[in-house]
Amino acid sequence: MKDSTPSILNELIDSLKCLPGVGPKSAQRMAYHLLQRDQKGARRLAFSLNMALDGLKQCKRCNNYSDTEVCELCLDADRDATKLCVVEMPADLNRMEQAKCHSGLYYVLQGKISPLDGIGPDDIQIDRLLTRAKDGIVEEVILATNYTAEGEATAYYISEMLKRSSILVTRISRGMPVGGELEYVDTGTLAQSVYERKTL
Amino acid sequence: MKDSTPSILNELIDSLKCLPGVGPKSAQRMAYHLLQRDQKGARRLAFSLNMALDGLKQCKRCNNYSDTEVCELCLDADRDATKLCVVEMPADLNRMEQAKCHSGLYYVLQGKISPLDGIGPDDIQIDRLLTRAKDGIVEEVILATNYTAEGEATAYYISEMLKRSSILVTRISRGMPVGGELEYVDTGTLAQSVYERKTL
Ligand SMILES: [Zn+2]
Numbered sequence: 353m354k355d356s357t358p359s360i361l362n363e364l365i366d367s368l369k370c371l372p373g374v375g376p377k378s379a380q381r382m383a384y385h386l387l388q389r390d391q392k393g394a395r396r397l398a399f400s401l402n403m404a405l406d407g408l409k410q411c412k413r414c415n416n417y418s419d420t421e422v423c424e425l426c427l428d429a430d431r432d433a434t435k436l437c438v439v440e441m442p443a444d445l446n447r448m449e450q451a452k453c454h455s456g457l458y459y460v461l462q463g464k465i466s467p468l469d470g471i472g473p474d475d476i477q478i479d480r481l482l483t484r485a486k487d488g489i490v491e492e493v494i495l496a497t498n499y500t501a502e503g504e505a506t507a508y509y510i511s512e513m514l515k516r517s518s519i520l521v522t523r524i525s526r527g528m529p530v531g532g533e534l535e536y537v538d539t540g541t542l543a544q545s546v547y548e549r550k551t552l
Numbered sequence: 553m554k555d556s557t558p559s560i561l562n563e564l565i566d567s568l569k570c571l572p573g574v575g576p577k578s579a580q581r582m583a584y585h586l587l588q589r590d591q592k593g594a595r596r597l598a599f600s601l602n603m604a605l606d607g608l609k610q611c612k613r614c615n616n617y618s619d620t621e622v623c624e625l626c627l628d629a630d631r632d633a634t635k636l637c638v639v640e641m642p643a644d645l646n647r648m649e650q651a652k653c654h655s656g657l658y659y660v661l662q663g664k665i666s667p668l669d670g671i672g673p674d675d676i677q678i679d680r681l682l683t684r685a686k687d688g689i690v691e692e693v694i695l696a697t698n699y700t701a702e703g704e705a706t707a708y709y710i711s712e713m714l715k716r717s718s719i720l721v722t723r724i725s726r727g728m729p730v731g732g733e734l735e736y737v738d739t740g741t742l743a744q745s746v747y748e749r750k751t752l
């Protein structure tokens with residue numbers, strides 16, 4: 353049997369494999385589904401991808417994805433501005449909000465310190481976080497980076513940098529599974545680890 | 553908790569739900585994965601979607617997706633041109649090829665007769681198929697439309713139209729599960745139903 357799939361279609365099937373959890377078989381099924389039954393949806397998806405890649409800003413205060421210069425969450429007067437929670441990625445912030453365990457504000461690092469990959473504090477602009485933490489309003493910095501080697505190194509570095517300040521630095525408790533990532537942990541475990549956060 | 557997801561991101565999450573088997577949760581996971589970890593893949597996916605929607609031609613002989621005017625399969629001299637297999641959609645042709653149970657050529661209807669939806673023989677240009685079948689080369693038309701009400705109606709209509717010709721009209725056997733669709737059946741069952749095809 354010769355493969356008679358046209359190259360444009362093969363390219364689409366291949367591209368769909370960049371989605372997490374999508375292997376060759378479901379990529380093929382998705383491609384045929386889009387072309388045969390939902391061309392409108394396919395066009396919309398292409399458009400949204402480009403819109404998100406081009407148009408999605410980062411909030412000037414917290415670094416989270418935002419439509420506007422400063423995001424809604426940062427502008428929300430009901431949030432407790434004395435508590436600043438530091439996470440690695442936007443998906444982590446999202447997960448924290450789902451767990452409903454933090455009423456303060458956030459700072460998204462958009463990365464982590466990773467000596468093995470040559471990523472140091474300057475590469476993820478940790479000085480910007482330190483300036484923010486020392487604005488006179490923040491009283492507690494809650495380190496909610498992942499419990500991976502990199503997340504731990506990042507938390508350690510930040511706590512060292514804030515050691516001589518009057519700011520309380522806490523770390524979410526190791527209620528999280530070892531090696532676990534916030535994005536995939538169940539919300540109950542995550543909430544527990546926030547309530548049990550400990551002073552560093 | 554206010555939803556602080558920016559609208560561009562929400563729109564992307566929503567668009568991803570057009571993919572088969574993707575619910576709200578995995579759509580969200582996919583969106584964050586693309587934005588945080590695979591922007592290159594996301595851009596490529598958007599491009600391939602548009603390429604496929606704009607650039608994918610249909611073969612002039614069999615109606616299958618093709619990069620060229622006439623597809624490779626139709627041009628393949630090793631295929632038995634006396635046997636013409638009729639399927640509803642390109643994914644069905646693909647499935648037939650995977651089952652390795654048909655050495656002849658194909659005709660893809662790109663649809664089916666569906667009285668309830670007001671889709672009649674003219675809407676899917678069945679006359680084009682009849683002209684093709686009567687080209688003097690085709691000796692057998694194998695009806696491999698689905699065993700759904702519409703697939704059955706389509707097969708019945710085509711067999712009626714070819715009744716007075718000298719062409720043998722066969723139907724893949726009901727080895728397929730009732731209500732089953734070619735795209736999702738296991739290849740063994742599908743192959744069996746081709747071997748057991750019966751004269752109509
Ligand atoms: Zn913000």
Ligand SMILES: [Zn+2]
Pocket residue numbers: 611612613614615616622623624625626
């Ligand atoms: Zn063809």
